[in-house]
Every structure is written in C-alpha cells, then in structure tokens.
Amino acid sequence: MFKAAIRVNKIKTVAQLRGATLHAERHDEIGKARVREGAVPGEALAWSKAEASDRDYLAAFKAHKAEMQAGERKNAPLAMQALCVVSPEWVQAVGDLHDRDNPRNIALFDQAKAWAESWAGKGAVFGARLDLDEKGGAVVDLMIAPVRNSRAKLVISTQKALVDLKAATGERNEYAALQTSWAEWCRAHLDQNITRGLRRELTGREHLSPETYGQVMDKAREAVQRPAESLLGVLQAVDLSSGETELLRDYLLLRGEISRHREDPRSYAPPKGEVDQEWVASTAPETQDPWKLISAFRKGAEYILTAAQRFGVGLDELRRPDGHEAGRKWFPVLADRLHLGAVVAKCGAFCAHAEAFVKNLQQSDSSRKLYQDQLWPHNATELVARYNRHLGLDFPQHVTTEQKRDRGVSQRQEVVKFDHRSGRTGTTQQRDKDDGWER
Template identity: 40%
Template structure:
C-alpha cells in the first residue's frame, strides 16, 4: 500500500475574518465557526503552538512575529501563508492512533512540518502551527508562516519586509535545479516536502500525484461543509460590513464632538484675549494662523495648538474676519491720532459715539428690537420692531446709519460660526445646544434664534411692512435661512 506526503498552500491576505483572513483561521482553530463545529467528532485538544501567549491566538502571534523580526507589510502583498502539510494517516497508524497527541509519529510529523517550512521560509518564519485531533480525518499539520526578506532601495538602504512571493520564487529556483520541469511554486513545495519527508520520516513516503495526472477534484471535507462555510463567510461579510459602518459612524460622532470642543475652546480663548489675532500665516499665506499673548505660558500654548487643530474651518474663517475688522478699526484709530488736543478729543468723542452706537444696536439686535438681512445684491437692510417709542426708534435709526453694516456683518459672522459648528454635531448634541440657547434667551443673555438676521415678520416682532433702514437702496428677494 502506497503512503504519500503532500502539501496544500493558501494565502493569508488580511487580519480580518474574510477569506484568507488571519482572524478567520483563528476562529476555525478555536472551533468558533460552523465548519469546524461540523467536523468536530470528539473532545480532544490539538497539538498547537504560536508566538502568542495562547497557542491558537493567531492574530496576536502574527503581530508578535512582526515585532520580533521588525518586518513591515508591503502594500497589496500577502501577509503570510497557510500550509496543510500532509502524510497518509496509515503511516501514523503504524505506531498508534493518528488522533492521539502522544503518538510519536504525530509528534515527529508536527516537528518536521515546522522545520521544513522554515528551511526555505527562513529561521523563525513560522509563527503558528496546529495538528487537530478532534476531527474524523488526520495526518494534517496546519502551518502559518510569514517569510521575512530584505527590501533594498536605490539609495542603498534596506529594511526587513514580509515577502511570501520572494520566498516562493527562491524555493522554485532551488527545486528546479533538481527537477527542471517544475512550473510553479506549488509544485516546488510538493517536491520539497516529499523529499524532506522521505529523508526525515520514512523512505517509503511518495510525492502526492498532481491533479493533472489523477484528474481528481478536491473538495473541502464534504459538500455540506463547503456550503456551510460559504454561508458562514457570507454572514461574516455582512456582520463585518455592519461593524465597519457602526465603527465609521462612531468615529464621525467622536470627531464631531472633538471639533465642537476644540472650536469652543479656541473661540473662548479668542474672546478672552489670550489669542490676539487670527489671520493668514506669513509663511503660508493660503493658511490661517494665530498669535497668542506674549506672556502666555508654554503649557497653555500647547493646549491652544491642540484646540486649533480641531477648530472647524468656518470658525477659523469667522475669527479671521473679526480679527481683520478689529485690526482695521485699530489702524484707522492710530492713523487719526494727532498731537493737537482738539483732534485727540474729537477722536475720543467719535470713537465713544461709535462704540455707544455699536453697543446700542448690538443690544437692540440681541433683544430683537432690530433685525437685519442681506439682499441678493449684497445690501444690508434693517427693520425695527413695532411698539418702540419715537425716541427709541430715532436712536436706533441713527445707530443703523453709523454702524449698521458693521453690527450686521459681525452678527452674521457669529451666526455663521454657530451654524458652522452645529453641522458637525449629532442631533442629540444639537438639541442640547438649542435648549441651552433658549434658556439663555429667557435670562436675557442671548438673542432669540430663528435664522440669519431673524428677518422681517418673524418671532423677533419686526414689521415686514416697515421701511428698510439699509445703507443703500435694496433690491432682490430676501431668502430666509433656517438654523441648519
């Protein structure tokens, strides 16, 4: 009766649970998948070893192998190889039960399978192996290997990388020296293992015959096992896709919360004067940078650097606009300074008047006594609420003429900043924000919010029939924008 030695090889393409996934092989080894459970016919522990703490923790074993070798993965390349190193069960049965881990030939087979793989894969290339004793079949050693080779660059530098392709090419070249007609690395493995088994296990062992000679069609265990495996693979793919979507959603949610927190923290530092200015970077003009107060501690600077990296772009741009407007006012104020007392006094009075007008109109906007919008042609338009006294109405009209466009511009920037932040947060966080805003309105700390400028005829109480108080005649239809 002939006894054979054979090899079947497959590629490990990913860490995950898909086809060719290392985690998938780990599930199989731990009898967590339907295929392995169907093949289980007796309670018996396997002969198993790995580079991880657990003998079948293959994902951790692969990672430990990378750490030990310092090797990196190559993009698009296989992460490793899985071998079914086989001898006829009849040979094992000559010294005992092929399913018995104490059978000396079973132990010898496991040792030689690992030694053979590392003879051409490289010393230490094997990071896991297993001989199952709980199945009906026997005589098969599962070997997991990731060969490491040096990758050289044009610069002359080199680094260790996982390269299954190069290891197989080397094996094919060495075996062709003995058998010139070999065509593939798979055939080279068959010849190499058969010769190794004859020399170290038993001279009677013969090389497994290729399919082209026998015409045999390999089936995994049996037809039902293959169908069950396919169904399990489909289920795992669906579960994996669902898990990926859930992870992506959680990541987006976490990112939105981080952006919100970073934007709020940096905006607060800007309002407090810790950040003096936001504007184009001197080195990279198309990017925005920021300048801190000179006496700011380094630890605080680092906190704000982290917050700036998370600050949403609309918030950055809004702060830059505010900085630019403030800088323009400051430069204009400096230009008006003259040594004459009269000019200084006039300037102080003018600034005080503008500031008073600004604060008056701003407070009126907060209280919804005055609302604004911008027409499609870019004109600022203001409305005053009904029921104001004549004196109050005259005062607000004067403020609109002096600083109406500036107050409207800054209010618009504030609203856009808030809307820019809100688009990154979840519905629950948005509801929380709106609730807090409504509470602030009731306490008189914040404006009632319905949209950009609130517009005519809204909850602000502004009259849609009142005259426009814009700086220029307005035209174009006002498009109402709700808080997004």
C-alpha cells in the first residue's frame, strides 16, 4: 500500500512570495544545497499564471488577483502553500522518480492541481511545481489563493475555503480535512492502493521562506514513511556505556534546543546560566575576579557550544561557505541543521555579550568600553545574521527611546539588553513607572 499526505503553510506577506520564488528558481543558498549531485538545478514540472516565468509566484499572484478580480482582506493570509505528497515508491513503480516523462509524475502533477481546485474553487491555484532535481520526489508544491464572496465583494479567503472543506469531509479540523480529502482524491484519480497517512498534527508554521520550505518538504516525506520504533523501547533494550550515555545526553540536549528554536525562533534565548543579568549587574562592580561571574552568567550557552562541537557543529564549521552541511551525520534533515546552526550562533553571541557586559560594569572609563564582536567568539553576530537569513528571519535593528519629562527636563535611564534574535547588545531608554505619561 502507498501513502498520501499533505503539508500546508499560510503565506502572509509579499516577501514570502518573493522568497518562494527565489527557492523555486534555485537562487538561494539552501535551494542550491538541496540539488542532488548530477541533477540540473531547477529541473521540474512547473506552471504558474505569470506570463514571464512559471516560478515567479509574486507575478503569478498579481495575475491571479487580476484574473479573479479579487481583493485582499486586511491582516488575512494572501495564499497558502500546499505540499501534496504520495509515497515515492508509487512513482518508481513505473519509472525513474526524477523522470519528467514518467507518467506517474505527470499524473501526480495534474491531479494535485485538480484536487486543490475541487475545494478551493476553479482557478484558485496560481502556481504548481514538482521538483525533479532533489534527492526525494513525488511532492507537488501548490500555491493556492481561494476566492470567496464577502459582502458583495470577491476577496481572497483561505480560511473560508478550509472551513468549507472541513464541513464537506466531516473532519474535526481543517488540516485533517485536507489530509482526508487528498487521500480520497488520490484513491479515486491515481491509484486505489493509495491510503491516508497516519493521523498526526500537520505543521502549524505560518511563516514560509525558501529555507523553511526545505523543512516542510522533509516533514511531508516523513509523513509517508513507516512509523519509527518507540524511543523508550529502544533505550530500554540497549546497554549503554558511560561515554555513550554522555553522548546521548548531549545529542538529546541539542535536539531539544532545535525544537525550542523551531517553535519560536524570534524569541529563542540560550539556556540560562547559574545567575541572571540583573544579579550580574548588581554584583559585578564589587567582584574582583570577572571570569568567575562571566562563567556563571553564560554557563548554559557555553554548554551548548561544547555539546555542538562534539557533533561537528562548532562555530568554525558553521562559518564555512557550506556551514549548513556541518553535522549531517547526526542531523540528516537540513531544517534541523539550520535551526541548530542558529542556536549555536546565538549561544556564541551571548557568550561574547556576557564577557563584555561584566567587564564594562567593572571599569568606568567609557573610552575603554568593550564590544561583544571584539571578544570570543569574534563576530558571532555575523553568524547569527547568516542563519536568520537561512531561516527567512529578518530582525531590523532599532533602539526604543522613552523619555521622562519632569518640569521640562528630560531624564533617561539606560538599560543594557541582549537581543537574542540579532545576537547584539542594545540599550533602551526607560521612563520611571510613575511618570504619568501615556505609553
């Protein structure tokens, strides 16, 4: 029996459409990295509503709106991206997985588009692609912008289309409805031996970039594979030495940080040390040995760097042009390596911040102020920025100034903060809580 699965992400910004275009055209670093050896980059079955290019999804989206005479709803998604998956073995049963002339590749490509328009509406798909240049296959990438009538106006509404589909399938949530609907369509139009994948929660990510596309693709392929053995059962059956236990401990620690970063990359903060920044600020001026305080402050971040080094994911490896390949043996999924790279970079930046923060508190000469990029690990913020780009994250640098005005005199209180997203130290001007001004 073969399996069918769906993965969906909502597209909320024009920047995401541009990013999807760059990935489809293999202009981004990660898109290039996913091309298998010997393949022609960009080889695919592809179509879009754009006149000039079958992969320019921004142009295709604009053409779609003009064709459908539909507007956008404020603060609503512009479109959704659906990855329609079947077991690769189904395609391979009649030919090569990466052959554009394989009749099953052609049928999968055509039927995925037909399926989406069966519930999203005729003409709802504005882009479709089945990549043939990657190691995997049997995944059709659809760009969908359903149009619905709202107060006598035609508007793009992904939510209404999903609600309608849920009602039609009788499923409890929209994503389960997509899974069921796609499996039933595959059975009816491709092969009666194709069945629905295991019921498991679909990815809840709503931010899609060229790099997270790879993560979604890996999740999609995972959905049609045989369920893994119970981790607990495996551990109970294995006799581990003390060294192996330590290795497993560090591996699981890094896995946990990958998951934590994936859940909310913008708010990720390195693991806590033995003391927090507030305690350091009050203690540093009276501490004779700064390193004892620095080590306690950044202990959690340093441990991550040490653990990552054991698996070949050190800062030096990440700085290489092919840094996203570091640790492939232990972390075969590209998305995991990207998130781990971001974790290591941010922990490195925090280590440099901790040293600068403590030492600056211990000396009063502002001309001798230390900056974190001057300290170990040097220029870690550049690595943070690199992995933010890999993951489609964009963090503008800014300083917020809040002023207290008392009898015409401005008073400012400077507070040092570490931005875990950008890896940089910043200052914020804060007012006293009782200043009486509206915020």
